[in-house]
Amino acid sequence: MDLDDLPTPALVLDxxxxxxxxxxxxxxxxxxxxxxxxxxxxxxxxxxARLAVAGHPGGVTVSTLHEADYFLERGFADVxxxxxxxxxxxxxxxxxxxxxxxxxxxxxxxxVAGAIAAHGASFAVLxxxxxxxxxxxxxxxxxxxxxxxxxxxxxPAVTLGGVLTHAGHSYDCRDxxxxxxxxxxxxxxAVMAAERLRAAGLAxxxxxxxxxxxxxxxxxxxxxxxxxxxxYMFCDLFQAGIGVCERxxxxxxxxxxxxxxxxxxxxxLIDAGALALSKDRSTAExxxxxxxxxxxxxxxxxxxxxxxxxxxxxxxxxxxxDAPIPFESFPVGARVRVLPNxxxxxxxAHETYNVIDGGTEVIARWPRCNRW
Amino acid sequence: MDLDDLPTPALVLDxxxxxxxxxxxxxxxxxxxxxxxxxxxxxxxxxxARLAVAGHPGGVTVSTLHEADYFLERGFADVxxxxxxxxxxxxxxxxxxxxxxxxxxxxxxxxVAGAIAAHGASFAVLxxxxxxxxxxxxxxxxxxxxxxxxxxxxxPAVTLGGVLTHAGHSYDCRDxxxxxxxxxxxxxxAVMAAERLRAAGLAxxxxxxxxxxxxxxxxxxxxxxxxxxxxYMFCDLFQAGIGVCERxxxxxxxxxxxxxxxxxxxxxLIDAGALALSKDRSTAExxxxxxxxxxxxxxxxxxxxxxxxxxxxxxxxxxxxDAPIPFESFPVGARVRVLPNxxxxxxxAHETYNVIDGGTEVIARWPRCNRW
Numbered sequence: 001m002d003l004d005d006l007p008t009p010a011l012v013l014d015x016x017x018x019x020x021x022x023x024x025x026x027x028x029x030x031x032x033x034x035x036x037x038x039x040x041x042x043x044x045x046x047x048x049a050r051l052a053v054a055g056h057p058g059g060v061t062v063s064t065l066h067e068a069d070y071f072l073e074r075g076f077a078d079v080x081x082x083x084x085x086x087x088x089x090x091x092x093x094x095x096x097x098x099x100x101x102x103x104x105x106x107x108x109x110x111x112v113a114g115a116i117a118a119h120g121a122s123f124a125v126l127x128x129x130x131x132x133x134x135x136x137x138x139x140x141x142x143x144x145x146x147x148x149x150x151x152x153x154x155x156p157a158v159t160l161g162g163v164l165t166h167a168g169h170s171y172d173c174r175d176x177x178x179x180x181x182x183x184x185x186x187x188x189x190a191v192m193a194a195e196r197l198r199a200a201g202l203a204x205x206x207x208x209x210x211x212x213x214x215x216x217x218x219x220x221x222x223x224x225x226x227x228x229x230x231x232y233m234f235c236d237l238f239q240a241g242i243g244v245c246e247r248x249x250x251x252x253x254x255x256x257x258x259x260x261x262x263x264x265x266x267x268x269l270i271d272a273g274a275l276a277l278s279k280d281r282s283t284a285e286x287x288x289x290x291x292x293x294x295x296x297x298x299x300x301x302x303x304x305x306x307x308x309x310x311x312x313x314x315x316x317x318x319x320x321x322d323a324p325i326p327f328e329s330f331p332v333g334a335r336v337r338v339l340p341n342x343x344x345x346x347x348x349a350h351e352t353y354n355v356i357d358g359g360t361e362v363i364a365r366w367p368r369c370n371r372w
Numbered sequence: 373m374d375l376d377d378l379p380t381p382a383l384v385l386d387x388x389x390x391x392x393x394x395x396x397x398x399x400x401x402x403x404x405x406x407x408x409x410x411x412x413x414x415x416x417x418x419x420x421a422r423l424a425v426a427g428h429p430g431g432v433t434v435s436t437l438h439e440a441d442y443f444l445e446r447g448f449a450d451v452x453x454x455x456x457x458x459x460x461x462x463x464x465x466x467x468x469x470x471x472x473x474x475x476x477x478x479x480x481x482x483x484v485a486g487a488i489a490a491h492g493a494s495f496a497v498l499x500x501x502x503x504x505x506x507x508x509x510x511x512x513x514x515x516x517x518x519x520x521x522x523x524x525x526x527x528p529a530v531t532l533g534g535v536l537t538h539a540g541h542s543y544d545c546r547d548x549x550x551x552x553x554x555x556x557x558x559x560x561x562a563v564m565a566a567e568r569l570r571a572a573g574l575a576x577x578x579x580x581x582x583x584x585x586x587x588x589x590x591x592x593x594x595x596x597x598x599x600x601x602x603x604y605m606f607c608d609l610f611q612a613g614i615g616v617c618e619r620x621x622x623x624x625x626x627x628x629x630x631x632x633x634x635x636x637x638x639x640x641l642i643d644a645g646a647l648a649l650s651k652d653r654s655t656a657e658x659x660x661x662x663x664x665x666x667x668x669x670x671x672x673x674x675x676x677x678x679x680x681x682x683x684x685x686x687x688x689x690x691x692x693x694d695a696p697i698p699f700e701s702f703p704v705g706a707r708v709r710v711l712p713n714x715x716x717x718x719x720x721a722h723e724t725y726n727v728i729d730g731g732t733e734v735i736a737r738w739p740r741c742n743r744w
Contacts (some may be wrong), residue, residue: 007460009744041686063687083687084631084641086705088379108632109704135688136632136641168685259456260480260508269456269508275720276744279651313540314413314716315435315455316507332481333458344686348647348721351743371723372381372648 001362003298003354004335008257009276011350012337013048013366014301015357017251018233022051025215025232029056032221037061037080039210039230042344045353046074047366052233061210061228065092070369072101080104080208082164082228084128084136087115094121104161104206108138113148117155125152126164126206127197131189132182133168140165140193149202162206163193166228170213174242174286183214191223216244234343237294241286247294247303253337254346255298255354256317258330267310268319268330272338274312278345290341295319298335299360309338373734375670375726376707380629381648383722384709385420385738386673387729389623390605394423397587397604401428404593409433409452411582411602414716417725418446419738424605433582433600437464442741444473452476452580454536454600456500456508459487466493476533476578480510485520489527497524498536498578499569503561504554505540512565521574534578535565538600542585546614546658555586563595588616606715609666613658619666619675625709626718627670627726628689630702639682640691640702644710646684650717662713667691670707671732681710 003012029036038052041063049060049071059078062068068079077100085093085105096103098121107113108128116123127148130137138144152160167186173179186209197204209221210228221227234252235245254276260269272293283290295307310320317338319325330336340346348370355364375384401408410424413435421432421443431450434440440451449472457465457477468475470493479485480500488495499520502509510516524532539558545551558581569576581593582600593599606624607617626648632641644665655662667679682692689710691697702708712718720742727736 007464007744083643084704086629086631086643088629088705092379112704115705134634134637134639135685135690257458257460259458262506265506267506271455271458274652274717279653279717280646281651281653313507318507332456332484333460333487345646345651349743371721372379 003360008255009272010255010354012253012255013353013355014251015355021233021249034221034224034227037226037228039228042230044369045366064372066372067369068096078102090119106164108136110148113151122157124159124161126161129163129165129190129193131165131167131186135168140189145193146200149197153202160203162204163190164208165190167211167214170211176217179213179217180219183218186214187221187224213244231343236343237290237339237341238282241283241288250339252343253339255337258332258334261327263327266325270317273316274314276349280342280345283341293338293340296337298337301337375732380627381644382627382726384625384627385725385727386623387727393605393621406593406596406599409598409600411600414602416741417738436744438744439741440468450474462491478536480508482520485523494529496531496533498533501535501537501562501565503537503539503558507540512561517565518572521569525574532575534576535562536580537562539583539586542583548589551585551589552591555590558586559593559596585616603715608715609662609711609713610654613655613660622711624715625711627709630704630706633699635699638697642689645688646686648721652714652717655713665710665712668709670709673709
């Protein structure tokens with residue numbers, strides 16, 4: 001199978017670029033002395049996961065219990081479900097543990113800690129810490145941390161595994177110094193929480209941090225036991241826009257066909273629209289606004305100078321350019337590859353990676369584990 | 373099965389509201405004397421399609437050949453594929469016709485018309501007309517129309533079926549008069565194109581128009597033979613925001629669970645984020661900006677005054693409110709229903725409709741036909 005034979009739109013993943021991204025992050029983590037527990041919410045693929053855990057202890061991070069199930073079935077037993085658990089999901093989590101998963105769940109809520117303690121099944125629980133992202137998590141210095149820890153520790157079937165944080169505000173940074181500072185906030189907050197637990201006589205073996213920008217720019221991770229970046233494997237235009245990677249590091253693209261020309265308006269229509277690309281506009285606030293994606297050569301993956309997907313309808317993408325579009329190069333049926341703003345969102349629109357390795361041959365097709 | 377038993381996030385469709393929306397549009401079309409060929413790119417469901425075609429000739433509209441295949445398998449043989457065809461898709465279109473589909477394809481490109489003519493298989497083709505949306509389509513008054521028509525008409529195996537247009541710029545309108553004016557542009561452009569074909573001695577049995585706003589506000593559809601609205605079945609916050617429906621007409625919602633509270637910041641976290649709701653922000657430019665969705669009571673579907681999903685991460689939705697959130701009503705595990713900005717985008721994130729009829733009982737589960 002060749003790229004030319006793929007029906008469009010189709011998700012394309014370059015294994016060489018993927019492997020280089022993984023190797024680069026591995027080298028950084030080796031220097032910082034911290035193993036990865038890669039977050040697989042971006043890739044949702046056992047094939048990608050095998051590449052990402054090589055040289056690490058083998059644990060993975062997921063964003064749904066559906067992913068936990070999928071990875072357990074494929075040999076990944078050490079799984080951290082890094083979204084706050086609800087009481088209704090405890091039965092599902094317990095079932096995964098009975099099937100052999102070393103599943104860690106997280107909470108930041110005293111009521112949920114009570115439900116976990118009362119459930120009766122054996123659970124391993126991390127307490128979610130807020131180190132600045134203002135999403136989930138208790139304050140590392142606040143009273144809730146010890147309250148939740150004691151509630152969990154008092155339950156015979158529950159193992160208090162430690163603390164976990166995600167410095168999501170690293171995505172608000174626009175330069176290396178700012179990201180390094182957020183990485184230090186993330187580390188310091190998680191370590192402070194861990195030390196408070198230990199000082200109170202509670203166990204805290206795990207000190208888990210992670211986002212791709214902080215993993216990329218952390219200067220020191222003393223006290224951290226694992227990092228959970230995810231999007232570093234694929235990279236995307238947002239990560240390139242904030243300086244975490246180069247555009248050439250983007251391993252993921254959407255192969256699309258030209259379905260129309262509007263020469264008077266200097267526009268091309270392609271068959272990758274809002275569903276195939278997503279409506280993510282995360283580059284809108286960056287210096288390089290890439291619209292809904294950057295248009296590249298289908299084969300080389302290199303940008304067609306200045307062409308971007310300026311707007312989307314459900315199945316139509318509309319390509320615009322500041323310069324005149326060379327329409328003779330783009331007849332209806334011609335193919336392009338669109339680099340995504342946000343790999344997690346664009347990937348989720350597709351069921352399968354069409355894997356290439358620099359050339360045009362599709363060397364493998366890797367399924368994804370989507371939805372819930 | 374009850375709403376309370378559904379794992380979240382889950383797509384919920386209220387059949388009573390759906391049926392009322394369909395009845396209202398049918399009544400409008402009856403008065404205008406034009407049958408519907410409902411667009412099923414929003415619903416992507418044979419169960420919904422059966423309700424939508426009742427009382428009409430039975431033809432449907434789709435946005436992918438995958439949908440055409442799905443609907444043919446379920447008894448809908450009269451299908452218009454309303455996205456410009458590419459040469460590479462002609463084999464697939466021909467295969468559907470051999471299997472019994474009365475498939476109509478569309479084009480606005482002289483090169484593609486030549487490829488259709490040269491293919492050899494029997495095709496029925498509509499010429500796409502641009503009546504103002506500046507997406508696909510040739511100008512109704514320009515030379516390309518007749519050029520393409522003659523190329524198609526000259527091919528023995530090809531049937532020139534007529535003209536088709538979609539006044540997508542109706543979505544830019546903010547009041548009834550403006551939408552009525554766009555509806556008249558749409559009608560007049562399509563009819564002008566049809567008359568030019570007929571004057572040239574060419575056949576033009578089909579004059580197909582359609583968008584939900586123009587179908588809702590058209591005052592006269594003389595010369596039009598069918599209309600293709602789609603989102604009217606479900607409605608959404610964008611349609612409500614531009615005055616096409618009321619919020620109470622929105623049949624689709626996402627059931628979600630509270631996964632965290634941030635009392636100091638007056639925020640709630642739910643497990644419906646960017647993947648479950650989509651990143652559609654089409655209400656951003658309207659008077660009522662609904663964020664990423666409006667938060668309603670899980671059972672009644674009525675808005676929790678002022679709560680909306682203000683931001684999204686992959687699996688986290690963050691609910692904000694101008695008024696203090698009554699946190700005691702929203703413990704972790706509590707359920708809400710989120711009305712979508714854009715039903716087409718939110719629906720596409722889910723594989724199944726959990727169908728209710730006003731109450732909390734899930735009376736049916738209807739599959740969707742997603743992707744390509």
